[in-house]
Amino acid sequence: MNAKFKIVTLIVTIVFLLTGCSKEPEQISFEGKTMGTTYHIKYIDNQNKELPSPSEVKDDIDNLLIDVNNSMSTYQRDSEISRFNQSKEVNKPFTISEDFATVFKTAVHLNKVTEGALDITVGPLVNLWGFGPDKKVNREPTQDQIAEKIKAVGIEKVKLVSKDNEPALLKKNPNVYIDLSSIAKGFGVDKLANYLEKLGVKNYLVEIGGELKAKGENIQEEPWKIAIEKPEFEQAASVQIIIPLHDLGMATSGNYRNYFEDKNGKRLSHIIDPKKLKPISHNLASVTVLADTTMKADGLATGLFVLGSDKALEIAEKEKLPVFLIIKEKGGYKTKMSSAFKKLTNL
Structure with missing residues (x-):
């Protein structure tokens, strides 16, 4: 056997061994419950970076979603947003988390883009018509009931300020009630997507209650x-x-x-x-x-x-x-x- 043949044989053997040791990309999928609905996660493990186990990823995702609910769920009486809504103090800063502040700022911006159609302060009216967290029998309220509630409605009746270098909200009417249900699920999706990207995942699909974000390709490379x-x-x-x-x-x-x-x-x-x-x-x-x-x-x-x-x-x-x-x-x-x-x- 000449030297050239030995080298070629060695190269073929190395390639064979490397191919045999490499793993095919794997799609990881799991689901759970959050925000009164369900979530579904799919991501591709390309085996080119060590990732936490799927169970660890799911635990982290569940904890992130708990954080979002603790901040923005009107269905939790002890959440940030519920405590803000329950407060009757006017012109006194109420400290909120960075996540809450991010969602609030986006909501204010989109209020302008939609010419006032997206208004996160319509909560009193949502509740009055029977669609809020304290669901009652749906009924049409009287004009007097509506007139009373609209005193607290309007994006201008709440302001984002700073207190001790932390974001805070300030009420201009004691009955201001914020409802972020029109935007919080989307924020939750983004939060989970950002988490996957920090792990090094380049291909994923994240969905919460029909709102979703996708990046890269699926397992069929499409x-x-x-x-x-x-x-x-x-x-x-x-x-x-x-x-x-x-x-x-x-x-x-x-x-x-x-x-x-x-x-x-x-x-x-x-x-x-x-x-x-x-x-x-x-x-x-x-x-x-x-x-x-x-x-x-x-x-x-x-x-x-x-x-x-x-x-x-x-x-x-x-x-x-x-x-x-x-x-x-x-x-x-x-x-x-x-x-x-x-x-x-x-x-």
Whole structure:
């Protein structure tokens, strides 16, 4: 055996050994409960970096979600937001966490983008109509009841300040009540996504209650594909379109799952119009928004849904927002999408 043949044989052997020792990428999946709904996580372990075990990752994720709930859940009486809402002190700073401050600042910004349609201070009206944490029998309140509640409604009635170099909120009315349900799930998704990225995970899909964020590729080395449902009021749903989601957050808002009928049989949404001071009632079935963060997509989806199809599309074009609308008509549905959505999804 000559020297050249020995070298070639050695190289082939080394390559064989390295190939035999390498592991195939593995998809890790698990789920759980949070924020009154469920979450689902998928990520790809490419075996090129040592990651914590799936059980350790799940424990960390559950703890992160507990932190979010402890900060922003109106269903927990001892959460930050509940303690703030229970306080009746005016013009006195109430110290909050950095997470709470981040969500509040985003909500204020999106209030401007949606021309006031996203308003996290409509909580008193949400509760009055029977959609809040203290759910009662849904009923239409009187004008006097509404007039009393709106004294505390308005984003200008709460202000973010600093106290001892920490963020704090200041009430301008003792009955100000903040509800972050329109944006907190999106923030939770982003928080989990950031955690996975810090571990070195480059391919993942994170979903909480239908709001989600995807990065990289799935186990088939393709972009994560997400279905947008065509809503049906009978609680069923069919797929409207399937889009690839790459490095983006996505959120959908609609009135086809949580509603009640008034005394005339009119279907009223759980989403309150802060200008009309009552549940929205229009033919827009759902709004799906894509954004760089799920928190932003979540808040925009709610605000644009409040506005209805024409105004929502107008703002989407003005702000270059990727938006997909499903509109209910007699006999079925029609869809509209913004220019940015068409460009981003190649539709």
